Amino acid sequence: MADEPPSSLRRALALLDALASDDAVAQGGWGVNRLAAHQGRDKSQVSRTLRILADAGYVERDAESMTYRIGWHVFALAARAADQRLLAAGAPIIRRLVEKDLGERIHLSVLQGNEVLTLLTETPPHAVQTVAWAGRLVPAHNTSSGRALLIDLERDELDRLFAGVRFDVGGPNAPRNIEDLNQRIVLARRRGYATVDEEFEPGLVAAAAPVRDFRGEVIAALNVSAPKFRLGARLPFAGQQIKAAADELSTQLGWDGLRHRSLAARSAVPA
Amino acid sequence: MADEPPSSLRRALALLDALASDDAVAQGGWGVNRLAAHQGRDKSQVSRTLRILADAGYVERDAESMTYRIGWHVFALAARAADQRLLAAGAPIIRRLVEKDLGERIHLSVLQGNEVLTLLTETPPHAVQTVAWAGRLVPAHNTSSGRALLIDLERDELDRLFAGVRFDVGGPNAPRNIEDLNQRIVLARRRGYATVDEEFEPGLVAAAAPVRDFRGEVIAALNVSAPKFRLGARLPFAGQQIKAAADELSTQLGWDGLRHRSLAARSAVPA
DNA sequence: TAGCGGGTTGCATTTTGTGCACCCCCTATT
DNA sequence: AATAGGGGGTGCACAAAATGCAACCCGCTA
Numbered sequence: 311m312a313d314e315p316p317s318s319l320r321r322a323l324a325l326l327d328a329l330a331s332d333d334a335v336a337q338g339g340w341g342v343n344r345l346a347a348h349q350g351r352d353k354s355q356v357s358r359t360l361r362i363l364a365d366a367g368y369v370e371r372d373a374e375s376m377t378y379r380i381g382w383h384v385f386a387l388a389a390r391a392a393d394q395r396l397l398a399a400g401a402p403i404i405r406r407l408v409e410k411d412l413g414e415r416i417h418l419s420v421l422q423g424n425e426v427l428t429l430l431t432e433t434p435p436h437a438v439q440t441v442a443w444a445g446r447l448v449p450a451h452n453t454s455s456g457r458a459l460l461i462d463l464e465r466d467e468l469d470r471l472f473a474g475v476r477f478d479v480g481g482p483n484a485p486r487n488i489e490d491l492n493q494r495i496v497l498a499r500r501r502g503y504a505t506v507d508e509e510f511e512p513g514l515v516a517a518a519a520p521v522r523d524f525r526g527e528v529i530a531a532l533n534v535s536a537p538k539f540r541l542g543a544r545l546p547f548a549g550q551q552i553k554a555a556a557d558e559l560s561t562q563l564g565w566d567g568l569r570h571r572s573l574a575a576r577s578a579v580p581a
Numbered sequence: 582m583a584d585e586p587p588s589s590l591r592r593a594l595a596l597l598d599a600l601a602s603d604d605a606v607a608q609g610g611w612g613v614n615r616l617a618a619h620q621g622r623d624k625s626q627v628s629r630t631l632r633i634l635a636d637a638g639y640v641e642r643d644a645e646s647m648t649y650r651i652g653w654h655v656f657a658l659a660a661r662a663a664d665q666r667l668l669a670a671g672a673p674i675i676r677r678l679v680e681k682d683l684g685e686r687i688h689l690s691v692l693q694g695n696e697v698l699t700l701l702t703e704t705p706p707h708a709v710q711t712v713a714w715a716g717r718l719v720p721a722h723n724t725s726s727g728r729a730l731l732i733d734l735e736r737d738e739l740d741r742l743f744a745g746v747r748f749d750v751g752g753p754n755a756p757r758n759i760e761d762l763n764q765r766i767v768l769a770r771r772r773g774y775a776t777v778d779e780e781f782e783p784g785l786v787a788a789a790a791p792v793r794d795f796r797g798e799v800i801a802a803l804n805v806s807a808p809k810f811r812l813g814a815r816l817p818f819a820g821q822q823i824k825a826a827a828d829e830l831s832t833q834l835g836w837d838g839l840r841h842r843s844l845a846a847r848s849a850v851p852a
Numbered sequence: 853t854a855g856c857g858g859g860t861t862g863c864a865t866t867t868t869g870t871g872c873a874c875c876c877c878c879t880a881t882t
Numbered sequence: 883a884a885t886a887g888g889g890g891g892t893g894c895a896c897a898a899a900a901t902g903c904a905a906c907c908c909g910c911t912a
Contacts, residue, residue: 344856363590385698386601395650525660525668592881
């Protein structure tokens with residue numbers, strides 16, 4: 311890191327960082343003086359800079375306490391760029407998984423209804439291929455990607471999603487009904503990754519883990535699949551590798567590792 | 582909205598907005614020239630500003646295409662910007678509304694000036710959804726979410742908020758002026774939920790109810806929207822469902838069902 | 853009433869951002 | 883091999899914006 315010359319823009323951005331600091335968040339935002347002290351700047355210019363940031367929606371002010379916090383506009387930016395970033399940040403992670411960690415085929419996919427749409431694929435000898443938005447759909451219930459994507463869903467939500475879906479397709483070990491599927495999802499939830507063993511196709515095993523965005527929502531899944539004779543024995547290891555990579559990708563999307571939906575549901579409201 | 586005087590900071594932030602635009606995202610990011618043209622600025626300064634933003638992590642550059650896109654830092658900030666309680670408690674409720682109660686698209690949104698910013702969107706599984714609404718701004722006066730968010734405002738406050746806003750956009754039944762809007766808000770206030778019938782778009786109906794925090798202040802709105810031929814007949818029912826869910830969410834945020842805005846004004850201090 | 857914490861504004865100063873011209877690099881085209 | 887054009891970066895003189903100090907407003911309280 312070369313020592314960056316200061317600039318007004320850099321100083322303005324530093325204000326955002328300060329407002330996103332643990333202390334500032336914990337205290338429900340900071341006022342002009344506190345912020346100026348923290349940044350070692352004069353309060354006047356901090357006041358003026360904040361007004362510009364507030365006009366643009368990057369910060370907002372609590373009317374009563376006069377404190378500033380990060381504004382909704384930042385949220386809007388992130389939400390709109392999330393998909394783009396998923397692909398951009400996913401590609402190198404997938405490449406690394408293929409080349410170094412696992413040496414088997416890796417996919418990045420999203421949920422489309424009750425099916426799984428693959429966005430990125432990389433096979434050991436080849437390069438990353440971006441499958442266009444009209445890629446092939448596979449079922450969600452008998453694939454590891456699918457179960458990773460469903461990992462936060464409760465039983466009743468599964469009922470609704472899979473109402474009318476036929477479970478009599480796929481490999482020999484595919485789930486036979488929704489309850490069966492639910493139990494396998496519960497297992498995946500406990501372990502943090504999903505596995506399938508000859509469910510989608512005979513002779514094929516796979517592991518997958520969910521990718522979460524900055525809201526904690528599951529938005530995609532990373533998965534590895536390979537012939538059972540090659541990957542079968544080390545499937546748990548592969549699952550952990552995939553989970554680690556998925557968490558890394560989630561982190562790059564702003565996930566802080568705390569907001570699980572399953573947790574959010576029951577932890578009501580701390581001060 | 583008064584014309585804000587330009588400032589270098591404002592111009593820098595505008596670059597971020599441009600990078601989050603539909604076009605830029607769809608094209609995998611924009612290069613310096615394209616950005617400069619879009620902003621009507623000289624490419625030299627755009628280049629320099631982007632370097633600062635890149636150093637700070639607010640944008641990042643694709644090594645091959647040389648295009649910039651929104652960077653990890655924005656996602657990190659967004660994780661803070663999202664009101665954790667609102668989103669954490671809101672997600673499961675929205676999910677339930679989609680899966681069980683209504684089976685149509687549900688949004689959670691907040692007021693941003695006189696527009697509505699959508700934070701969470703949940704789509705029923707059968708519908709093909711390509712447009713991501715999260716992070717998008719829509720008008721407040723001709724949407725049900727907007728009217729739910731404005732439900733506590735008095736006539737004079739509406740005058741101030743919508744001064745200078747053009748009412749000649751939207752669907753066939755959109756309010757034609759502020760008085761018209763006010764009457765529809767009064768109706769929503771009496772019923773506890775707002776509805777629109779082909780106001781925002783032809784063929785679209787929607788219902789929304791306000792979410793209140795512990796002070797009784799309206800901080801968000803839950804809303805359902807669907808094609809008229811599907812939801813039109815049971816719109817009042819949907820409105821009541823939405824209201825029940827919004828009240829439940831409000832309760833989880835500490836609302837006791839009694840406090841209203843008049844009281845909230847003087848009950849100051851948040852913890 | 854004076855003092856204090858917190859915030860904003862006026863204004864002279866100067867740092868910064870700006871735009872122009874120019875240069876680099878790559879790749880089609882002739 | 884020469885050339886044109888797209889995309890991106892840099893040097894420099896100039897104008898504009900940020901800066902910091904002091905003054906001021908406001909509400910609170912000792």
